[in-house]
Amino acid sequence: MLRKACPVVALGCLVALLLVSGLPVYAQSSAASRALITQKIDESALVRLAGNTRPEVQYSRDLGLVSDSLQLSHMYLQMKMSPDQEADVAAFVTRLHDPAAAEYHKWLSVPEIENRFGPAPEDLRAVSTWLESHGFTINVVYRANGVIDFSGPASAIREAFHTEIHNIEVKGAVHIANIRDPQIPAALFPAVVGVTSMNDFRPHTNIKPRMQFDSGSPIWPFLLVPGDLATIYDFNPVYQAGISGRGQTIMVVEDSDIYSADDWNNFRAAFGLNTRFPSGSLQQTHPQPSNSPANGGPCADPLVNPDDGEAAVDMEWASAAAPGATIVVASCADTNTNFGGFIAIQNVLTNFPPPPGVISISYGQSESEDGASFNIYIDSLYRLGVLRGVSIYVSAGDADGDTTDQFGPAAVAGLNVSGFTVSQYDVSVGGTDFTDTFNNQNATYWSPINGPFFNSALSYIPEMPWDDSCANVPLTKFAGFATPYGADGFCNSKFGENFLIVAGGSGGASSCFTGTPAIFGVVGGTCNGYPKPPFQYLAAGIPFDGVRDIPDITMFAANGLWGHYYVFCYSDPNFGGSPCVAGHPELWAGAGGTSFGAPIMAGVQALINQAVDTQFQGDPNFVYYPLDLLQNVELPLSACNSNLGANVNPRCIFHDVTFGDNDVNCLPLTNPITGAVIGTFNCFLDGATNGVLSLSNNTYEPTYTAKLGYDLTSGIGSADVFHLVKNWPGSKLH
Numbered sequence: 001m002l003r004k005a006c007p008v009v010a011l012g013c014l015v016a017l018l019l020v021s022g023l024p025v026y027a028q029s030s031a032a033s034r035a036l037i038t039q040k041i042d043e044s045a046l047v048r049l050a051g052n053t054r055p056e057v058q059y060s061r062d063l064g065l066v067s068d069s070l071q072l073s074h075m076y077l078q079m080k081m082s083p084d085q086e087a088d089v090a091a092f093v094t095r096l097h098d099p100a101a102a103e104y105h106k107w108l109s110v111p112e113i114e115n116r117f118g119p120a121p122e123d124l125r126a127v128s129t130w131l132e133s134h135g136f137t138i139n140v141v142y143r144a145n146g147v148i149d150f151s152g153p154a155s156a157i158r159e160a161f162h163t164e165i166h167n168i169e170v171k172g173a174v175h176i177a178n179i180r181d182p183q184i185p186a187a188l189f190p191a192v193v194g195v196t197s198m199n200d201f202r203p204h205t206n207i208k209p210r211m212q213f214d215s216g217s218p219i220w221p222f223l224l225v226p227g228d229l230a231t232i233y234d235f236n237p238v239y240q241a242g243i244s245g246r247g248q249t250i251m252v253v254e255d256s257d258i259y260s261a262d263d264w265n266n267f268r269a270a271f272g273l274n275t276r277f278p279s280g281s282l283q284q285t286h287p288q289p290s291n292s293p294a295n296g297g298p299c300a301d302p303l304v305n306p307d308d309g310e311a312a313v314d315m316e317w318a319s320a321a322a323p324g325a326t327i328v329v330a331s332c333a334d335t336n337t338n339f340g341g342f343i344a345i346q347n348v349l350t351n352f353p354p355p356p357g358v359i360s361i362s363y364g365q366s367e368s369e370d371g372a373s374f375n376i377y378i379d380s381l382y383r384l385g386v387l388r389g390v391s392i393y394v395s396a397g398d399a400d401g402d403t404t405d406q407f408g409p410a411a412v413a414g415l416n417v418s419g420f421t422v423s424q425y426d427v428s429v430g431g432t433d434f435t436d437t438f439n440n441q442n443a444t445y446w447s448p449i450n451g452p453f454f455n456s457a458l459s460y461i462p463e464m465p466w467d468d469s470c471a472n473v474p475l476t477k478f479a480g481f482a483t484p485y486g487a488d489g490f491c492n493s494k495f496g497e498n499f500l501i502v503a504g505g506s507g508g509a510s511s512c513f514t515g516t517p518a519i520f521g522v523v524g525g526t527c528n529g530y531p532k533p534p535f536q537y538l539a540a541g542i543p544f545d546g547v548r549d550i551p552d553i554t555m556f557a558a559n560g561l562w563g564h565y566y567v568f569c570y571s572d573p574n575f576g577g578s579p580c581v582a583g584h585p586e587l588w589a590g591a592g593g594t595s596f597g598a599p600i601m602a603g604v605q606a607l608i609n610q611a612v613d614t615q616f617q618g619d620p621n622f623v624y625y626p627l628d629l630l631q632n633v634e635l636p637l638s639a640c641n642s643n644l645g646a647n648v649n650p651r652c653i654f655h656d657v658t659f660g661d662n663d664v665n666c667l668p669l670t671n672p673i674t675g676a677v678i679g680t681f682n683c684f685l686d687g688a689t690n691g692v693l694s695l696s697n698n699t700y701e702p703t704y705t706a707k708l709g710y711d712l713t714s715g716i717g718s719a720d721v722f723h724l725v726k727n728w729p730g731s732k733l734h
Contacts (some may be wrong), residue, residue, distance in 0.1 A: 007125040009294065027512065036191040039131060043246025044308050046162065046183040049194040051372030051516040052179045053163075054201055056170045058520045059671050059678075061165035066176055068155035070165065073335040074139060074298040074343065077127065077618040078193040078377045079119040079146030089117050089689050093386060093425075094534070097622035099729065107389035107616055108291075110144050110352055118143040124189045130188065134160035139298055140289045142350045145384040147377070149298055157182075157198060165198065168329060171672060178337065181516075183421040194353035194373030200336045203365040203420060204406060204586045205310040206395040206598075207466070209576070210590035211560035218281040222446050222565045222580070223586060224321035224556065226271045227455025229600070232556070234460065234722040235321070238607055239276075241733050242341070243725065245322025245606035246279045247357040248615065251348065252314035252599055253363075254331040254342030256307035258284060259572035264324025266580045267316045267569040268323070269331060277323035282315060284329045298343050300595050309577065312570040313591070314362055314599045321603025324610075328356060339363070349384050357615040360602035361426075362395045362595035364418035366403035367512040368521055373512050375419045379530070382425035389616025391609075393602040395594035396430040396551040397506030400664040401682075401693050401703040401712075402466060403523040405502045411666040411693045413521040414681030415508055415703060421550055422510040424533035428550040429597040430714055432463040432559025434564050435643070437465055438474050442563075445645070445670075456587055459646035460720070464660030465706055465713035466558045467504035467593065470496040471663040471692040473702070475561070485700060489663045493594040500690060504662045505557050505594060507704055507712040510548040512594050522669065522681050535625040539716055540632050552621055554657065554714040555600055556656070559592030566596050611728040627653050627727055628716040637708045642717065653723045657714035663702040 081089070093103035108116070121143075128138050128148060136152035154165045161182035170173055177199035209223075221663050238244075258264070262590060264282050268274045286299045315327050331346060332340035341363055348355050350534060367375055385392050399406035399420040404413035421428040436445045439462070447456045464474060470491040471484045472528050481490035490496040510529035518525035529547030536542055536549060559565045569580040570589040581587045609617055617623075631640060631653050640652035641724060643659055666683035667690065685691035694700035704712040726733045 004183065032541050033115065033120040034082060034120055035122045036080065036665030037123050037126045037187060037188040041185045041187045043185055045186045047186045047189040048078050049182050049184060049373065051514060052181050052194050053179070054199050054371065055369055055517055055520040056201070057168060057177055057179055059673060060170045061673055063169055063174065063515065065431035066154050066165045066167055068153060071155045072154060072157065072165070072198065072337050075151065075197040075198065075203065075337045075345070076148050076377060077148040077150060078196055078373055079123065079127070079148070079192055080193050080379065081117065081146070081152060083477065083701070085117055088676045093383070094621070096618055105389070105616070105618070107618070108387050110350055112386065113141040113387050119146045119191065124148065125190060127188060131160070136160070138510060142289070144350050145380045147346065161195070179503060183694060192677050193218060193376050196374045196377045197337045201369070203339055203363040205307055206362050206364055206398045206557040206595040207310060207313060207593040208398050208407065209590050210565040210592065221560060221565065222442065222456065223576065223590065224566050225454045225585060226273060226453060226562060227542045229320060229454045231455065231457040232460055233718065234720045236734065237722040238725050243607050243610050243733060244277045244279070244322035244324030245603060245610055246611050247608035248322065248325045248358070249328055250318045250322060250325050250358045250360065250602050250606050251328045251330050251356040252311070252318055252340040252360045253344050254307065254311045254329055255334050256302050256305045256311050257331055258311045258315060258329055259304050259308045259570070259577065261572055263312055263569040263580065264315050268319060270453070270582070270585060273319065273323040279324040280319055281326045282329070283393070285328065285332070286332060287330055287344050287351070287670070288659055289347045289511050290351045299332035300346055302331050302340055304572065306575045308572055309570050309575060310362055310595060313568050313595050314360060316568050317566065317596050318360060318599035318603045321600045322606035325606045345381060349381070349388060350388070354615070355385070355388055355390055357390060357609055358602045358605045359390055359392045360599040361392070361420065362598045364395060364397045364403060364420045366416045366521065367419035367422060367510065368517045368527065370419035372514045372516070378419060379423040382423045386619045388424045389618050391605045391617050391620050392426040392599045393429055393605065394426045395598040396421050396428045398431070398504065398593045399502050399506050400469065400504040401506070401508050402502055402507055402663040402664060408502045409500050410690065411502050411664050412669040412681070414683070415509060415693070416512065416523050417506060417508040417550055422530045422548050424530070424548060425619055427601065427609045427624070428552045428715070429594055430507055430551030430554035431466040431594045431597055432439070432554050432718060433466040433558035433562050434556065434611060435462040435464050435659060437562040438478060460655065462645040463556070463655065463718060465505050465657065465662040467660070467662045467664070468501050468559070469504060469664040470499035470500060470562050471665045474660050485684055485688065486686045487688045489688065491692065492688045495567065500665050502664050505554065505713065506662065507551055507662060509543065509545050509712070516608050519669070519678060535582055535621050535623070538625045538629045539710035540637065540708060541711060543712070548688070549712060551715040552624060553716055554718050555599065557592050557594050557597050559589070559641065565590045591607035604724065605721065607721070608725050608728050611729060611733045612728060613732065623728060624716065640717070641708070650725065651729055652720055654717040654719055656708060656717045657706045658708050659706055659712070661702055661705040662713045664693045
């Protein structure tokens with residue numbers, strides 16, 4: 001156990017460190033809600049809500065107006081906080097996580113949040129009345145985070161918001177979207193951020209199906225099962241101490257129902273979880289708001305749809321990490337303007353019973369695609385969760401440095417990150433692969449004989465960033481090439497053409513949280529990043545870029561490039577599932593992606609919560625970063641270098657990933673309709689057809705490279721779960 005350099009591990013030191021470093025620590029205050037709308041509404045005096053048009057509209061095929069009668073369902077209008085409230089909530093969140101503060105872990109109820117941080121009732125009435133005057137229906141008012149759920153016809157959008165909803169064709173798919181930024185009366189602007197969505201574009205899951213191996217493959221797959229996870233990341237001593245997540249609840253958020261509860265039961269039975277941890281259970285819910293009016297709540301049953309594979313991954317691997325916990329699958333149907341997963345979270349966090357202590361989200365979409373209002377809504381939603389004590393884990397994404405082009409053949413939009421994970425109120429979970437195959441050390445880390453539950457890992461295995469692209473330097477060297485770029489480089493070779501893909505653990509700097517991109521999906525224009533949260537200043541090696549960097553931590557996420565991927569039971573034949581044949585998990589569905597890391601780390605949080613005998617810990621980053629700081633004070637940076645594998649210092653809490661990169665191949669951006677080149681963004685071509693993503697178009701500055709300390713491929717590293725749980729403030733594990 002690390003020596004306690006500061007009282008209560010490092011949390012009491014956090015505020016002191018901030019004071020010494022000159023970072024803002026707000027004085028205690030309480031700003032009651034006050035009206036921000038002070039003028040009479042004049043429909044002729046308008047203000048544009050910038051950054052609220054999907055970037056695809058710029059280069060789409062316009063198919064014309066939708067029908068005036070088309071109903072747009074459950075749009076969210078996000079209200080603003082006053083400047084005093086913004087300062088108050090920032091200070092209060094810090095004190096909630098400061099052991100020296102009187103408010104430490106005194107989480108708030110919904111009424112307390114509404115009264116202290118919610119919009120003034122008169123502002124809510126004014127905006128609601130204005131919406132109703134234009135023919136909209138108010139479905140639910142969520143005062144706690146200032147959201148008005150409303151619905152209405154396309155004709156009302158044109159009349160009230162002075163924009164039109166069109167059918168547009170993007171990459172062969174037809175969508176609906178507003179074709180320009182909405183406008184509202186200037187009198188309302190002091191109280192209104194914007195409408196989160198007037199389109200039907202939806203986020204993507206962060207799952208990448210496993211690569212296929214044939215008899216001639218030079219790499220033989222080593223599948224990851226729960227017993228391997230427990231060995232590699234040191235879960236077993238925690239389980240042996242009686243800590244399995246029992247009494248804890250983990251909510252995984254979906255926009256699909258699960259295909260079958262039998263998948264979850266078969267997964268647990270096959271890997272010995274049912275017999276060892278019988279308290280584990282599964283529930284499914286479609287959460288409605290507490291104050292749902294007579295016309296019904298917004299959470300419709302989504303039934304089973306193509307995202308049910310995500311639900312299977314989340315429920316099974318959350319249970320693999322915390323096998324004694326209750327897993328709740330909370331799912332709502334998408335509407336034609338809203339993501340069902342956020343409808344579920346919105347309702348859970350604003351209900352008056354206590355929410356679950358841990359939430360996992362495995363969906364994503366780039367900041368520059370979300371739009372400013374949507375990004376701000378996500379941040380306010382996660383903040384609401386933290387105020388209630390909830391720990392929120394979000395997958396960083398599966399697109400290396402370019403979330404806009406996830407799973408595409410090349411990065412064309414340049415550097416950008418997922419708006420679903422850049423809030424300071426969530427833990428962003430990145431993705432790694434193992435280096436044993438690269439180093440010809442399979443026999444060192446894997447037994448030739450499986451254990452009783454198909455596990456074969458022998459110890460912690462060295463890690464590198466997960467990256468399937470030819471731009472990845474370890475893959476380039478393994479294939480016998482000197483460089484990934486250039487005419488003679490790997491990405492422009494016949495062999496390298498098999499690895500032209502944007503797939504790998506995402507990381508990078510927030511760059512378009514607010515503002516408007518000038519070009520479709522590309523950071524620029526008036527874009528600005530999310531400000532760097534104070535806890536990130538504690539990390540050794542953190543970029544001094546002034547913005548939120550992701551990921552925070554990392555977890556194995558590979559889909560088989562080097563022979564390793566996750567197994568899960570997913571038997572839905574309609575959307576790519578396969579039978580879960582008893583005794584043969586190698587025939588089951590297999591995949592990788594940061595979709596696995598988020599529920600696994602949510603499971604780790606459930607173990608922590610049981611160890612400290614609580615349901616709620618709020619934002620874990622307020623502990624992760626100080627623990628990393630303590631580790632770097634107590635031990636040399638080199639002592640926890642992941643490259644040491646089983647020989648890392650036995651006191652390490654985090655494994656520092658220092659080898660490899662998550663660079664990706666790239667091309668110039670072209671107009672999807674005309675084919676004309678729009679520009680080259682963060683793409684070093686060096687005169688060849690395929691380039692590599694780079695900080696510069698003119699020189700090779702790969703994005704991004706693992707190094708000692710924090711880096712944009714793996715954050716502060718992956719966890720040794722036993723030492724993380726043992727060193728958590730208040731832990732009863734010794």
